[in-house]
Amino acid sequence: MDMIVRRVRLDDEQPCVDIGIRGGRIAAIEEHLDRVGSEEIDAEGRVALPGFIEPHLHLDKAFFHRRLPAQLGTLDEAIKVTGVLKGRQTRSDVLLRSRRVIDMAVANGTTLIRAHPDVDPIQGLIGVETALELREEYRDLIDIQIVVFPQEGILKSEGVEALMHQALKLGADVVGGCPYNEFTWDDTCAHIDRVFELAVKYGRAIDLHADFSDDATDRRFAATEYIARKTIGLGLHGRVALGHVTSLASLPAERLAPLVGLLREADITVVTLPATDIYLGGRNDTINQRRGIAPVKALTDGGVNVAYSSNNIRNAFTPFGKADPLQVGNLLAHLIQYGTPEQQLEILKMSTRNAARAVGLNGSYGLAVGKQADFMILDGFALGDAILDMPARSWVFKRGRVVARTCVTTTICKDHGHAGHGTLSALN
Numbered sequence: 001m002d003m004i005v006r007r008v009r010l011d012d013e014q015p016c017v018d019i020g021i022r023g024g025r026i027a028a029i030e031e032h033l034d035r036v037g038s039e040e041i042d043a044e045g046r047v048a049l050p051g052f053i054e055p056h057l058h059l060d061k062a063f064f065h066r067r068l069p070a071q072l073g074t075l076d077e078a079i080k081v082t083g084v085l086k087g088r089q090t091r092s093d094v095l096l097r098s099r100r101v102i103d104m105a106v107a108n109g110t111t112l113i114r115a116h117p118d119v120d121p122i123q124g125l126i127g128v129e130t131a132l133e134l135r136e137e138y139r140d141l142i143d144i145q146i147v148v149f150p151q152e153g154i155l156k157s158e159g160v161e162a163l164m165h166q167a168l169k170l171g172a173d174v175v176g177g178c179p180y181n182e183f184t185w186d187d188t189c190a191h192i193d194r195v196f197e198l199a200v201k202y203g204r205a206i207d208l209h210a211d212f213s214d215d216a217t218d219r220r221f222a223a224t225e226y227i228a229r230k231t232i233g234l235g236l237h238g239r240v241a242l243g244h245v246t247s248l249a250s251l252p253a254e255r256l257a258p259l260v261g262l263l264r265e266a267d268i269t270v271v272t273l274p275a276t277d278i279y280l281g282g283r284n285d286t287i288n289q290r291r292g293i294a295p296v297k298a299l300t301d302g303g304v305n306v307a308y309s310s311n312n313i314r315n316a317f318t319p320f321g322k323a324d325p326l327q328v329g330n331l332l333a334h335l336i337q338y339g340t341p342e343q344q345l346e347i348l349k350m351s352t353r354n355a356a357r358a359v360g361l362n363g364s365y366g367l368a369v370g371k372q373a374d375f376m377i378l379d380g381f382a383l384g385d386a387i388l389d390m391p392a393r394s395w396v397f398k399r400g401r402v403v404a405r406t407c408v409t410t411t412i413c414k415d416h417g418h419a420g421h422g423t424l425s426a427l428n
Contacts, residue, residue, distance in 0.1 A: 001027060003400055004037030005377065008048045010367060012383050016045055021373045024399035029369055041402075046394060047383050049348065050367050051111025051374035052325040053355035056207070056243045056271045056309035059098035059134070060117045060127035061086075063314050070316035075212055075280050078316035079181070083152070086123045094130045101313050102138055104323040107404045109376035109393040112143040114207065114309075114359050116176055119163045120152040128167040141403045145359055147207050149176035154194055155187045161194060168202045175199045177208040185219040189226060196230055199239070205360060206231075210242035214281055214290055215250040222247055228262035238267040241358045243311070245270050245294045246277050256295065260302035269358035270299055273311035274332045276318040296336045300346070307355035308332050308347075325351040326390040333387055344387045373400035379408055 003021040010017060010029075020028035020035060028035070064085050070077050105113055117127025128146060135144040148167040150160045154177075168175070177195040179188045192208070199206045213221035224245060231240045248256060263270065272294045281292015299306050310328050312318035321327075329347045333339065338347055356365040364372045380391035396404040 001033075001035050001037040002039070003373075003397075004033060004035065004040045005048070005395075006033075006040060006042045007045050008043045008377065009045055009381065009383065010048055016043075019048070019367075019373075019375075021397075021400040024373055024401075026367070026369050026371050026373050029367070041377075041395060043377050043394070045381050047378045047380050047386060048367060049109070049376055049378065049383075049386070050352045050356075050365060050371075051376060051396070051398070052109045052351050053307070053359060053361070054105060054110050054113045054309050054323065054325065055241065055269075055307050055355045055358045056273060056311050057101070057105075057113050057115055057323070058117070058312050058315075058317075059101050059113075059115045059131060060089075060094050060123075061312060061315050061317070062101045063097040064316065065314040065319045068316075070319075072283075073280065074283050075317075078280065079151070081316040083122055086118065086120075089123065089126070091126055091130060094126055095133065098130060098134055101323050102134065102142060102144075104313075106138075106141050106396060107393065107406060108322070108324040108326070109378075109396050109404075110142065110323065110325065111374040111396075111398055112145065112356075112359060112361070114145040114147060114174065116147040116149040116207070118151040119148050119160060119167055120150060120157055121159055121163075122152065125163060125167055125170070128170060128172055132171055140401070141398055145174060146172040147174040147176040148172045148198075149178065149209070150191075151178050151181065153178060153181040153187075154191045155182055164198060168198065168204065172204075174205045174207045175202070177206070179208065179223050180211050180213070180220045182220065188220045188223055192223060192227055192230065196234060196236075199236070200234065205239045205241070206236070207241045207243065210245045211247045212244045212277075212280075213247045213250075214284070214292055216247040224248060224259055225262060228259070228266045228268060231266040231268060232262070236266075239360075240266065241269040241271055243271045243309075244273055244277060246281060246292055248299075249291070249293060249295045253298075256298060257302070260299055260304060263299070264303040267305070269305040269307055269354070270294055271355075271358060272296055272306060272308045272332065274308060274335055275321055275328055276311045278331075278335060279318055279320075291335050293332075293335060296332070297338075305354050305357050307350050307358045309355070324390070326386065330387050330390055341384050345384065347387050348383075373397055379406070
């Protein structure tokens with residue numbers, strides 16, 4: 001074996017196991033593996049999880065928060081402020097800020113990012129080109145999928161479609177869209193049509209910022225049905241993901257149920273983005289301010305695959321964040337009132353198994369023999385406490401190699417402020 005990780009907990013109700021790794025894949029999972037590894041780690045009963053997946057992350061717009069701070073906290077303001085900042089940035093600046101996010105993600109146990117760089121007349125292909133460079137630079141640490149994202153619209157912004165073609169030819173993985181950022185409902189539909197045409201032409205998956213609104217009275221923010229029917233009509237089941245989808249939360253049950261059924265039939269994943277959606281949502285409510293996020297429970301109960309992601313890191317859309325899926329999962333659990341042990345485990349699945357399905361990792365992902373050895377060891381001893389404690393990621397593995405290690409030692413100084421008593425945790 002290339003590596004053996006001893007005494008790992010995969011299930012709170014089962015004994016610890018040893019994980020054997022060979023050739024970047026999991027070769028064995030046994031209670032007492034009677035082989036020797038070229039390298040060995042003793043996890044001492046700590047919990048293992050498959051690598052986190054961030055299916056919706058904007059690298060090129062991260063860490064803008066101190067350059068031109070937003071004052072109103074609205075979506076329109078965030079788009080305008082970011083547009084100004086995009087016009088000022090350079091390639092080296094994008095690379096520097098993106099690396100900060102990726103380094104955070106790796107340390108926090110993320111093994112794949114689906115990045116959504118903007119493609120528009122303001123910054124051209126800088127976001128895509130830097131993402132391509134980073135994909136190669138970090139290929140041994142993390143996988144990066146690249147979405148061609150027309151933040152400024154397709155029909156209302158001249159030259160965007162040509163840039164999208166160019167980005168896909170350069171090697172971008174997914175066709176993105178922002179259909180609500182058009183002038184009319186007809187243009188929103190045309191935007192979606194062109195995204196699907198590009199996906200079919202280039203054989204790519206689709207990932208749309210489907211809507212971003214507190215209600216569905218403006219049809220531009222109510223395109224879910226149109227997208228789902230188009231997915232079904234073209235036979236693109238399982239090839240489409242939708243980010244935000246916040247307007248669904250404004251629908252009564254009798255209107256929501258048929259849409260949930262369509263999403264399930266189309267095998268569309270909904271990626272909720274709680275940090276951004278709760279920050280920007282409900283800004284005009286003076287009482288009973290809305291949470292402004294997708295109806296996760298109704299979608300999950302209806303058989304729709306639901307994942308979550310960080311979305312933005314420290315900019316006008318979200319002035320917080322550190323690319324930590326456990327932090328975002330803890331926030332999501334509060335917002336959707338998922339407090340039971342079973343529900344908290346479901347949150348973990350949204351950032352691992354469900355998110356992997358969202359980005360097309362259908363066969364190689366997971367903690368099982370034969371799967372790629374992309375996983376982490378948490379500095380905690382109960383799987384059910386992961387969302388509660390948000391522990392450090394003691395070891396992070398990518399294709400069987402340790403790519404990040406975090407050591408945390410906390411000492412409670414009970415003896416009149418002098419150290420030496422009550423160590424909470426230590427990683428040797």
